Amino acid sequence: MSLxxxxxxxxxxxxKGYAVGAFNANNLEMAQGIVMAAEKEKAPVIVQVSQGGAEHGGLEEMAAIIKSLAAKASVPVALHLDHGVDVVYNMRCLRVGFTSLMYDGSKLAFAENVRITREVAxxxxxxxxxxxxxxxxxxxDPTGITLDDLKKYMTSPEEAKAFVEQTNVDALAIAVGNMHKMKIKEAKIDVERIAAIRQVVAVPLVLHGASGVPDEAVTAAVKAGICKINVHTQLG
Structure with missing residues (x-):
């Protein structure tokens, strides 16, 4: 298959009410392992390269590796940019053949996030x-993050609806108690919030930081509306 x-x-x-696994690869061996596991499970898979992770294997090099693996794979493979934090980098990924992009403007004010995300889209x-x-x-990073912090950071259904309508994005990563770089599965996921966002947003929802989410919470999140599960920390 091709990408x-x-x-x-x-x-x-x-x-259909399931989720696709999205796994980060920083080198050849990680990418090979991800595709081999997907073939073993006979499941589609998203191989991700983050803007930071590309510093290890090289952007063009990782794109070439994953394209080659996809061409030989017996399952569908997508090549996705994870956490692209500027427009220029997203455009670089577009040029080298990524089949999916991510612009992460979550640190910006709502209006600025909308403006730049719409440009990329x-x-x-x-x-x-x-x-x-x-x-x-x-x-x-989970260090020093309190429950009150997480509540403050969470995505609201109202803003999610407005954001998707104004940007025309194809998928939305939401904050529902999840955190990156968690090595222990102890995140407390707000499943009701996922369901509420799912009711008002017409695009697939994404759960980042799934390495730190208990298996039963992942299952509940998928039932509530999550369609893409991101995993990196667990891969080492």
Whole structure:
């Protein structure tokens, strides 16, 4: 198979009530392991390269590796940019053949996040590539984060609805108690919030930081509306 877009994958997941695994690869061996595991499970898979992670394997090099693996794979494989934090980097990924982008403007004010995300989506959609965005704040490190902090960072259904309508993104990463870089599965996920966002947002929802989410909470999150599960920390 050749690389596929995440759009069809995630829309199917949303319609049928399951989630697609999205795993970060920083080198050849990680990418090989991800695709081999997907083939063993006979499941579609999203191989992600983050803007920071590309510093290890190189952006062009990782794109070439994953394209080669996808061409030989027996399951659908998508190549996705994880946490692209500027427009220029998203455009670089578009040029080297990524089949899915992410602009992460979650640190910005709502209006600025909308403005830049919409720019990325317009450019990507012109060549048929979907875009994921993030609203709310998923902490990059759990150190010192309190429950009150997490509540303050969470995505509101009202803002999620407005954001998707104004940006025309294809998937939305939300903050619902999840955190990055958690090595122990102890995140407290607000499943009711996921369900509330799912009711008002017409695009697939994404759960970042799933390495720190208990298995039963992942299952509940998928039932509530999550369609893409991001895993990196567990991979080492």
């Amino acid at each position: 596929v877009s995440t759009k069809g994958m995630l829309l199917d997941a949303r319609q 317009l450019a990507a959609h012109a060549v048929g590539v979907p875009v994921e965005a993030e609203l709310g704040k998923v902490p990059k």
